[in-house]
Amino acid sequence: MDQKDSSWINRILFYYDLVPISLAAEGGLTRVDTYFGRFALKRKVLNDRQVRALQTVYALARRLVIDAVCPLPTKYGDLIIRDQATSYYLMPWFQETVDASNLPERYRHLFHKAAQLHRQTMEKKQECATLYQGMVRVLGQRQMIWEHFLYTAEHHVYPSPFEQTVLQSAFIYLENMQRARDFFSRDKDEEGKSKKMRRALCHGRLTPLHLLIENERSCLTNFENSEDGFFIVETAALFEQAAVMLERKQSDWRTFYQSYQSACPLDEEEQGFLQHFLLFPSAHADLLIRYSQSETADEQWFVSRWTRLCETHQFMYTAITKMMKEEQKRKDELRKQKEAEEKQEADG
Amino acid sequence: MNPDLAAVLSALQANYGFRQVNVAREQPLLIDTERGxxxxxxxxxxxxxHLHLKWRNHVKNERFFVDRMYVTRAGLPSVRLGNYSMTCHDAPRELLALNNNEQQWAAFLTDLSRTSRNSPINESMTEMQIQVHSLFEQAKQMRVDPEIWAIVSACYSSACTxxxxxxxxxELHQYRRSAFLLPADFSRESCKALFDTLFFELGQSEPSDGCGVLARFVLxxxxxxxxxxxxxxxxQELALKGFLDRENADLMLAEWVAPDEWIGLLQASLQGDVPADRSSEVFKCVWDQKIELIRLLKNIGVQSGMAGGGAPNGSEGQQLDQSNTLLL
Structure with missing residues (x-):
């Protein structure tokens, strides 16, 4: 690290009354060793909204409401040191014990931590008509992408290998999208009232890289995009993301789902939302756009990518749906058992 | 150790989480901790x-350090002990000399003039012209040292002008909405050097008109x-960085043009406080230096509302300068 770098670092560390013994750049962070311990110094462009988000999360973490790695306050009480263009903050150093490439393990922790975050910051139910309408809009866009792709492919005398592959599975996805559209178009319940769903603090950018794991302890970090919202959207997006990132062999969807459910049980409406959200995956639509826009398409790559996406997605969807059905079955059995017991008591 | 000091140290240790606290100096109170x-x-x-907390909050920025209050473990900026409060601050020792650091000082003052602003301080604004006249008339009736009287009466006309x-x-700026503020005790001790950055000790004085304080500091x-x-x-650096706009230039010039030294000399003589030779010597130095500063500012080409302002050879300005210097 050159002298210019260490000069600004010294100035920043002065806000914490820390004198560095050694400095090392690690990823996007600077590792700072001092006599008072090891810290991670982060330099990032943050806007006012992001600073407010970090302050909210810091207050929650300080009250032990959530388990998060947050910026440490300076000796003057500021959480963020703001330069004209850049912001700086210091965090305790986490000696990670799970490698960044070990995605299955990271996702296992991530599902659990996300569930804890949602559960601990859960708020009352609120009307979700706007959310459902938004979902319908997104669905409409995805359907358009599909229709455009299929229209082009069908008009080719000789469809390319990738187009043929997509055409083969298209009917399933088109049907799925229609099912999802039917679900999200019903933003009112049977009594005609607007549907309601639970809100909570959402991280905003849940990825395995925004999770720090040190032995048995794991904590979420990088909360600058966090905000209050219908948490089921974040949960569903996490499942979708994991399906793209993980190989089929690596992913144990039962464990992921159970891990989330054990910390933050989803109600019936939320389960329905998750199930239908997963019916129109964004990764598939993105790949279709990418193919249409690429001038010299590597057919083999696109075909194998499509096949892998479809396989993992199907595998995930089937596993989650099965789990939900099993849960429902268990609940029904319990209810019946209870009803039978009550009847027996009444007869007796 | 006196019991009061022991209580102070104990309160500091408990509230700021210092592991060790020793007194490094009693006046002003400096403590030696594991954090410096x-x-x-x-x-x-x-x-x-409360005013100082708000003031520091306004002036804090990344270009220079300010002696902000440390927060306690509970997140408060001060500790209450008996009938007073205590605040804890950084205490860098190395002064930032003005010599060879003029650019840094000018940048700092320019930044400060933009952030350290509030409603103008309501100072008792007796018109200086009336003050000079009444003091002179009063002195006529009393016995004043002949040596002093010779200087005072010779300079009377200039002092009036x-x-x-x-x-x-x-008066040109008396209805301004906000004014540049500096602590009344601003001095070269207020600026320290820390990591090649200026550290501003805002202290605990009342806020005062910044241009007046700065003009007196320069003098x-x-x-x-x-x-x-x-x-x-x-x-020159202040002019280059845009500090010396019309308002700041006028108010600094007003401070130098005002014959405070003439009033001071006469008042000291009437009270018989200072030996005549010493006070007249100081008066001459200040009078000369002020003229020099006015000339310097005009030579830089600063726009001001002063008679002949901005023109080094302006007829009226030159006349004012000449009428002053001729006396000494």
């Missing part, structure tokens, strides 16, 4: 403390032997 030397300030006036000019310059520095050149550079 810290300055402790006592505040008996809660309103002033200068007082009128100072009044006029101040004091200029009066020190071998600092004239440095002051020239500072004024």
């Amino acid at each position: 030397i810290k300055k402790i300030r006592r505040w008996t006036d809660e309103a002033l403390l 200068r007082a009128a000019e100072a009044d006029r310059l101040r 004091t520095e200029a009066l020190q032997a071998q600092r004239g050149q440095s002051i020239g550079k500072l004024l």
Whole structure:
């Protein structure tokens, strides 16, 4: 690290009354060793909204409401040191014990931590008509992408290998999208009232890289995009993301789902939302756009990518749906058992 | 150790989480901790403390450090002990010399003039012209040292002209909405050097009109032997950085044009406080230096509302200068 770098670092560390013994750049962070311990110094462009988000999360973490790695306050009480263009903050150093490439393990922790975050910051139910309408809009866009792709492919005398592959599975996805559209178009319940769903603090950018794991302890970090919202959207997006990132062999969807459910049980409406959200995956639509826009398409790559996406997605969807059905079955059995017991008591 | 000091140290240790606290100096109170030397300030006036907290909050920025209050473990900026509050601050020792650091000082003052602003301080604004006249008339009736009287009466006409000019310059800006503020005790001790950055000790004085305080600071520095050149550079840098806009230039000029030294000499003589030879010597130095500073500012080409302002050879300005210097 050159002298210019260490000069600004010294100035920043002065806000914490820390004198560095050694400095090392690690990823996007600077590792700072001092006599008072090891810290991670982060330099990032943050806007006012992001600073407010970090302050909210810091207050929650300080009250032990959530388990998060947050910026440490300076000796003057500021959480963020703001330069004209850049912001700086210091965090305790986490000696990670799970490698960044070990995605299955990271996702296992991530599902659990996300569930804890949602559960601990859960708020009352609120009307979700706007959310459902938004979902319908997104669905409409995805359907358009599909229709455009299929229209082009069908008009080719000789469809390319990738187009043929997509055409083969298209009917399933088109049907799925229609099912999802039917679900999200019903933003009112049977009594005609607007549907309601639970809100909570959402991280905003849940990825395995925004999770720090040190032995048995794991904590979420990088909360600058966090905000209050219908948490089921974040949960569903996490499942979708994991399906793209993980190989089929690596992913144990039962464990992921159970891990989330054990910390933050989803109600019936939320389960329905998750199930239908997963019916129109964004990764598939993105790949279709990418193919249409690429001038010299590597057919083999696109075909194998499509096949892998479809396989993992199907595998995930089937596993989650099965789990939900099993849960429902268990609940029904319990209810019946209870009803039978009550009847027996009444007869007796 | 006196019991009061022991209580202070104990309160500091408990509230700021210092592991070890030793007294490094009692006046002002400096404590030696495992996190370095810290300055402790006592505040008996809660309103002033509140004002200083807000003030520091306004002026803090990334270009220079400010002696902000440390927060306690509970997140509070002060500790209450009996009938006063205590605040803990950084205490860097190395002064930032003005010489060779004029650019840094000018950048700092320019930044500060943009952030350290509030409603103008309501100082008792007796018109200087009236003050000069009434004091002179009063002195006529009393016995004044003949040597002093000779100087005072010779300079009376100039003092009247200068007082009128100072009044006029101040009147030009008397209805401004916000004013640049500096602590009344601003001095070269207020600026320290830390990691090649200026550290500003805002202290705990009442806020005062920044231009007046700065003009007096410049005058004091200029009066020190071998600092004239440095002051020239500072004024040039201030002009380059845009500090010396019409308002700031007028108010600084008003401070130099005002014949405070003439009033001071006469008042000291009437009270018989200072030996005549010494006070007349100081008067001459200040009078000369002020003229020099006015000339310096005009030579830089600063726009001001002063008669002949901005033109080094302006007829009226030159006349004012000449009428002053001829006397000495």
